[in-house]
Amino acid sequence: MxxxxxxxxxxxxxxxxxxxxxxxxxxxxxxxxxxxxSAKLAKGKAPRYIATTYTTVIRGVPDLVLMFxxxxxxxxxxxxxxxxxxxxxxxxxxxxxxxxxxxAGVITIGxxxxxxxxxxxxxxxxxxxxxxxxxxxxxxxxxxxIFRRIMFPQMMRHALPxxxxxWLVLLKTTALVSVIGLSDMVKVATDAAxxxxxxxxxxxxxxxxxxxxxxxxxxxxxxxxARYSAGxxxxx
Amino acid sequence: MDTIIALxxxxxIFTSQAIFHYWDGIVSTVQLVFLSLVIxxxxxxxxxxxxxxxxxxxxxxVWVFTYVFRGTPxxxxxxxxxxxxxxxxxxxxxxxxxxxxxxxxxxxxxxxxNTAAYTTEIFRGVIEATPKGEIEAAKAYGMSWSKxxxxxxxxxxxxxxxxxxxxxxICMLHxxxxxxxxxILDITGAARDVYAQHYTAFPPFMFAALLYLALTMAILFAFxxxxxxxxxxxxxx
Numbered sequence: 145m146x147x148x149x150x151x152x153x154x155x156x157x158x159x160x161x162x163x164x165x166x167x168x169x170x171x172x173x174x175x176x177x178x179x180x181x182s183a184k185l186a187k188g189k190a191p192r193y194i195a196t197t198y199t200t201v202i203r204g205v206p207d208l209v210l211m212f213x214x215x216x217x218x219x220x221x222x223x224x225x226x227x228x229x230x231x232x233x234x235x236x237x238x239x240x241x242x243x244x245x246x247x248a249g250v251i252t253i254g255x256x257x258x259x260x261x262x263x264x265x266x267x268x269x270x271x272x273x274x275x276x277x278x279x280x281x282x283x284x285x286x287x288x289x290i291f292r293r294i295m296f297p298q299m300m301r302h303a304l305p306x307x308x309x310x311w312l313v314l315l316k317t318t319a320l321v322s323v324i325g326l327s328d329m330v331k332v333a334t335d336a337a338x339x340x341x342x343x344x345x346x347x348x349x350x351x352x353x354x355x356x357x358x359x360x361x362x363x364x365x366x367x368x369x370a371r372y373s374a375g376x377x378x379x380x
Numbered sequence: 381m382d383t384i385i386a387l388x389x390x391x392x393i394f395t396s397q398a399i400f401h402y403w404d405g406i407v408s409t410v411q412l413v414f415l416s417l418v419i420x421x422x423x424x425x426x427x428x429x430x431x432x433x434x435x436x437x438x439x440x441x442v443w444v445f446t447y448v449f450r451g452t453p454x455x456x457x458x459x460x461x462x463x464x465x466x467x468x469x470x471x472x473x474x475x476x477x478x479x480x481x482x483x484x485x486x487x488x489x490x491x492x493x494n495t496a497a498y499t500t501e502i503f504r505g506v507i508e509a510t511p512k513g514e515i516e517a518a519k520a521y522g523m524s525w526s527k528x529x530x531x532x533x534x535x536x537x538x539x540x541x542x543x544x545x546x547x548x549x550i551c552m553l554h555x556x557x558x559x560x561x562x563x564i565l566d567i568t569g570a571a572r573d574v575y576a577q578h579y580t581a582f583p584p585f586m587f588a589a590l591l592y593l594a595l596t597m598a599i600l601f602a603f604x605x606x607x608x609x610x611x612x613x614x615x616x617x
Contacts, residue, residue, distance in 0.1 A: 206554035206556075206592055212575070319456060323455075355452060
């Protein structure tokens with residue numbers, strides 16, 4: 145069996161962490177994307193302005209730099225906050241907040257891909273016909289009902305290709321968390337490669353896991369696509 | 381100049397030394413990205429033509445190459461080439477060591493192969509989308525396959541590839557930040573050094589972010605101008 149010089153189980157744990165991290169970040173970015181797209185399409189100037197700044201800045205800066213900013217910056221901010229608490233309470237409140245690297249990773253990747261999702265969803269929202277929304281209003285639906293019954297199911301069909309792309313890029317971006325010290329499969333493989341001195345033995349299986357995840361995702365999106373395109377003439 | 385340096389030296393974090401450190405970072409980021417993009421572009425043209433060929437012996441290997449390089453993280457590719465080569469026993473004694481001693485070349489190789497894979501797929505798409513009529517017209521004129529490629533297919537494909545390619549350029553700029561993980565002093569590397577000196581994260585990384593943002597804007601502007609010139613006939617009037 146493939147025991148990878150005893151590192152097999154650790155690499156497997158790393159792979160599980162990668163998948164958990166990717167799925168949770170996807171969830172966060174999905175929610176942020178929906179909020180961002182709604183803000184961009186809102187009538188008010190302020191939400192549009194905020195959302196545009198968010199997407200422009202995030203998409204103009206490398207993921208790794210944003211990760212350092214949020215992770216190390218968050219660390220600094222927490223320390224400053226606990227110091228301030230300690231001093232203002234004259235030593236009464238002495239908190240030690242442990243900074244959770246996993247949460248930091250999820251938040252960072254979620255915020256980054258939320259910007260990409262915003263653009264995807266914005267385009268998809270715009271492709272739902274205005275007449276359908278008006279019809280919903282004419283039936284007396286609330287705006288929540290319109291979103292859940294009319295907008296969302298039809299928007300998803302247009303958003304799926306972009307969503308699939310974003311997911312595949314997000315999955316590969318999770319490799320960066322190894323740089324801030326999270327034990328994902330890249331970190332585990334790098335440590336193993338350095339101590340054993342056989343880099344290919346560890347990096348090739350990890351690369352294969354990424355390829356496998358990519359292939360599974362492509363298949364999954366095909367299935368989803370078929371589901372959301374049901375009843376649309378000419379759609380594959 | 382001296383007054384600027386004197387002024388900077390009053391600053392706690394952004395001393396003149398730190399600014400020069402960032403400058404070195406900008407130079408190596410631009411060097412790495414520019415070189416890998418140019419070499420990758422030259423590799424991508426023949427690869428894309430092979431990828432479009434009906435011969436499975438030409439098509440299939442290129443498909444494997446692009447699938448592997450687009451399906452795995454750039455970080456893994458960089459580590460494989462960097463550690464893969466430097467950890468080979470006895471490499472220090474060979475002539476190759478001159479090249480691989482510095483992290484620059486492994487990094488350049490990884491970036492080049494990665495961008496070549498993405499660019500190949502971009503070109504494959506636009507070559508495939510060449511209007512049938514143009515090729516039929518060229519055939520009717522009696523042009524050979526190579527003449528058709530050089531005169532008809534490639535020029536129009538290059539033009540139509542510009543929007544997608546500008547995305548790839550920006551992706552490469554942003555991807556290049558991982559060069560700092562293999563000891564290269566790029567913009568991110570400079571920011572990490574300044575962070576390690578002072579242990580305050582916001583100023584050094586914010587400055588790096590602004591530098592990347594400025595480079596991104598410059599690239600976008602350049603491509604917008606190019607698009608206007610080359611794709612003017614496709615723009616709404």
